[in-house]
Amino acid sequence: MTGTQGRPGGGNGGGRGRSQAHGNGARGDTVAAVVGQWRTVHPDLDTGPMEIIGRVNRCAALLQQAEDAPLRRAGLSRPEFDLLGALRRTGHELTPSELARETFSSGAAVTKRVKQLTERGLVERRGDTRDRRVAHVRLTDAGRDLVDGILPEQLAYESAVLSALDADRQGELADLLGELLGRLEGHMRALRV
Amino acid sequence: MTGTQGRPGGGNGGGRGRSQAHGNGARGDTVAAVVGQWRTVHPDLDTGPMEIIGRVNRCAALLQQAEDAPLRRAGLSRPEFDLLGALRRTGHELTPSELARETFSSGAAVTKRVKQLTERGLVERRGDTRDRRVAHVRLTDAGRDLVDGILPEQLAYESAVLSALDADRQGELADLLGELLGRLEGHMRALRV
DNA sequence: AGCATGTGTTTTACTCGTAAAGCATCTCCG
DNA sequence: CGGAGATGCTTTACGAGTAAAACACATGCT
Numbered sequence A, B: 001m002t003g004t005q006g007r008p009g010g011g012n013g014g015g016r017g018r019s020q021a022h023g024n025g026a027r028g029d030t031v032a033a034v035v036g037q038w039r040t041v042h043p044d045l046d047t048g049p050m051e052i053i054g055r056v057n058r059c060a061a062l063l064q065q066a067e068d069a070p071l072r073r074a075g076l077s078r079p080e081f082d083l084l085g086a087l088r089r090t091g092h093e094l095t096p097s098e099l100a101r102e103t104f105s106s107g108a109a110v111t112k113r114v115k116q117l118t119e120r121g122l123v124e125r126r127g128d129t130r131d132r133r134v135a136h137v138r139l140t141d142a143g144r145d146l147v148d149g150i151l152p153e154q155l156a157y158e159s160a161v162l163s164a165l166d167a168d169r170q171g172e173l174a175d176l177l178g179e180l181l182g183r184l185e186g187h188m189r190a191l192r193v
Numbered sequence C: 001a002g003c004a005t006g007t008g009t010t011t012t013a014c015t016c017g018t019a020a021a022g023c024a025t026c027t028c029c030g
Numbered sequence D: 001c002g003g004a005g006a007t008g009c010t011t012t013a014c015g016a017g018t019a020a021a022a023c024a025c026a027t028g029c030t
Helices: A030-041 A048-073 A078-090 A096-103 A107-119 A141-162 A167-190 B030-041 B048-073 B078-090 B096-103 B107-119 B141-162 B167-190
Strands: A123-127 A135-139 B123-127 B135-139
Touching: A030 A048, A030 B078, A030 B167, A048 A078, A048 A141, A048 B048, A048 B141, A048 B167, A078 A096, A078 A107, A078 A123, A078 A135, A078 A141, A078 B030, A096 A107, A096 A135, A107 A123, A135 A141, A141 B048, A141 B167, A167 B030, A167 B048, A167 B141, A167 B167, B030 B048, B048 B078, B048 B141, B078 B096, B078 B107, B078 B123, B078 B135, B078 B141, B096 B107, B096 B135, B107 B123, B135 B141
Parallel strands: none
Antiparallel strands: A123 A135, B123 B135
């Protein structure tokens, strides 16, 4: 297992000590340092969750920052790209509420983004003929071309960033995250959140 | 497997297919669905990175939402709690710029947060006697009590959320994230970003 | 038909974070 | 000394997201 299993400071009942040292020696992970500080201040608390949640948050922040680079060159923010991407990958028109669900953002945010993207000629809207409350948004040719042009770049860039981890570890990580995410999403739905 | 793309190491090394099927059966992970859509539209692209980055982002979003619940009961936002936590875990005063570095936010944001937290009586400021440009921020007793009161709740809550994964997997996940994060942070520093 | 109620979308008012400019103060060096 | 430049923090202007209200339309019930 992960080497220094029994945590320093011992005494903690349900002993599931993760944290430091797992074969890899010198590591600069800032979260580990933070968790270490907490443990010296509150040796009795189980800091385990921090090592996952703190890292997920921090990774998300760093990855986004890295991610944004190729998108910005195309003048797109990530939420905008997500919206265009949703249209591209589903292959058909979507209503604003579908877009909101698909991109995990609020309806109001979608309204604004669609407005902007329309002005830039990347998407078009049309009203539904039967139910005139609903709108349908679709990619213009320019929008489709933009997405198709950026996506490979974007993936290559992401791939390079992730190459910090070898292929095996990437696979494990994707699997674990998928499992966690799957159950989290299940829970959320169950709790009607 | 995912690798329509010949990736270094020959597809996914040891035959550890990512995406679907890894022992766990029915999974509702939305990212998997999205990736599937992309693959049917662009079968030639290596969608591997999405399965990590997309999931990290989504997990971060869901976890934050879940996380925020216990904090909000105490009337704190996460960035505010991070600031207080930084003061608590280091055990001593910090200057605004140290707080900014410690909480990964901009100096301006720290200024505002400190102002608010001061008004609520959770932190205090004093000017440095030698260098009158710098300020020192420290927790009040009320602030320290608040952090110490919330933290166990917070950790218990996080722990419950993460219990979707068994202890072993949590350990693996923490390790992998730590490794990725460590190298990402190294890279960022190297690239002076 | 006529009205109450529900649904899809947009608008409004507000919060929060940031980048860039603005102060105040220190340090270095002639 | 005394100014040039660096440093630490704050202020300002602004963009983006959200929740809640507003709007427009549909649907169902009597």
